[in-house]
Amino acid sequence: MSFVIRAARAKDLEPLYEMAKLTGGGFTNLPADRNALSGKLQRAENAFDNDADELADEQFVLVLENVENKAVRGTCQLMTQVGQQWPFYSYRMTTLTQHSQELDRTVRAELLSLVTDLEGCSEVGGLFLHPNERAGGLGLLLARSRYLFIAMHRKRFAERVLAELRGIIDERGGSPFWDGVAGRFFGMNFQEADYFNAINGNQFIADLMPKHPVYIAMLDDDAREVIGVPHPTGRAAMRMLENEGFAFEGYVDIFDGGPTMIAKTDQVKSVAEAAERQVSAVDLGEGERALLATGKLADFRCCYGARSIGEDGTIAIDAHSADILHVSPGDTVWSVVR
Incomplete structure (x- = not known):
């Protein structure tokens, strides 16, 4: 499924x-x-x-x-x-440290504030x-x-x-x-x-x-x-x-x-590793497993899929993920490795 x-x-x-x-x-x-x-x-x-x-x-x-x-x-x-x-x-959770010179004793009490x-x-x-x-x-x-x-x-x-x-x-x-x-x-x-x-x-x-x-x-x-x-x-x-x-x-x-x-x-x-890339192909066979996402606000969609990042910075994804995300070559997707 x-x-x-x-x-x-x-x-x-x-x-x-x-x-x-x-x-x-x-x-x-x-x-x-x-x-x-x-x-x-x-x-x-x-x-x-x-x-x-x-x-x-x-x-x-x-x-x-x-x-x-x-x-x-x-x-x-x-x-x-x-x-x-x-x-x-x-x-x-905080710690209150108190010391008594007369007793030569230090007491540390844990508090909830x-x-x-x-x-x-x-x-x-x-x-x-x-x-x-x-x-x-x-x-x-x-x-x-x-x-x-x-x-x-x-x-x-x-x-x-x-x-x-x-x-x-x-x-x-x-x-x-x-x-x-x-x-x-x-x-x-x-x-x-x-x-x-x-x-x-x-x-x-x-x-x-x-x-x-x-x-x-x-x-x-x-x-x-x-x-x-x-x-x-x-x-x-x-x-x-x-x-x-x-x-x-x-x-x-x-x-x-x-x-x-x-x-x-x-x-x-x-967040730090997520990147937006232009889709170059949607027929990728084997590739790196990743989370793929597209769409702004109410159009946001995210799924697991396969990706391959090209030397030119574009991304190829598998056909099933492209279908789920409603994207085609020329569109952009965000991704992060799974």
């Missing part, structure tokens, strides 16, 4: 809703709520229709589509500038692949298609980009981190808070969350052990982010304690 990444449309609401019901919670960017998802799709449509080549507060939604039967089997999102509609909160340091960054998120399609590198295609989209629309994105990974969720659908920290102040469980955040935003955090740092040593063992730890299903995603140049710099999600990965946008590997 062949797959293409394309811009999401209003008609994708039902397949996105069906996938959202499979996430298992803790997935704020893909809530199992039709109204919220419809709002995301409308916002994405507005972003795709905006041809102003400048940074603004926008959200793009992409979907993974089976070329043969047109079934939507995955999705991912790009937020161009977080923290514009409401504050973008994180906990930052509520911050908005990452406000203004771009964000890649909302990546979900249908459980039946988690093979053949489709997760990698979804993830890296976002970086090609950024490279192709570079002025629409900030100087730094972040990715939030879902934290540890227990077998009951609860969060040990939430129970040990914020849950004590809000009178609601993790699932209720997570759903409320997905639908209404996180202003309630600013309203009710204590502003003083939290001493990690005062948390229970269950909460401490999951700080900065990704959900088991997100470990591969964390490795992919690290391979792209993202790093964990001590920021964690305020709900589930999952790690926030950060990179300079121009230093993300797939």
Whole structure:
């Protein structure tokens, strides 16, 4: 089977809703709520229709589509500038060192401080692949298609980009981190808070969350052990982010304690190595495996294919990829090695 990444449309609401019901919670960017998802799709449509080549507060939604039967089997999102509609909160892990001359003892205490340091960054998120399609590198295609989209629309994105990974969720659908920290102040469980955040935003955090740092040593063992730890299903995603140049710099999600990965946008590997070339031929037999993409904004399409770069800087691609991307000799495509 062949797959293409394309811009999401209003008609994708039902397949996105069906996938959202499979996430298992803790997935704020893909809530199992039709109204919220419809709002995301409308916002994405507005972003795709905006041809102003400048940074603004926008959200793009992409979907993974089976070329043969047109079934939507995955999705991912790009937020161009977080923290514009409401504050973008994180906990930052810091260390406070204190020394007593009388006791001749130095004590180092780890703290969690509520911050908005990452406000203004771009964000890649909302990546979900249908459980039946988690093979053949489709997760990698979804993830890296976002970086090609950024490279192709570079002025629409900030100087730094972040990715939030879902934290540890227990077998009951609860969060040990939430129970040990914020849950004590809000009178609601993790699932209720997570759903409320997905639908209404996180202003309630600013309203009710204590502003003083939290001493990690005062948390229970269950909460401490999951700080900065990704959900088991997100470990591969964390490795992919690290391979792209993202790093964990001590920021964690305020709900589930999952790690926030950060990179300079121009230093993300797939952004830095992506290049636009004119297509010289669309009948390539054997070639280097690569991600291929074309089209601006709503016309964006991305797939796996074969490429061969000529001495003159042009690119030859295989016929199947050319058909998926709707390109012919003389058109241009962006590519990055797989």
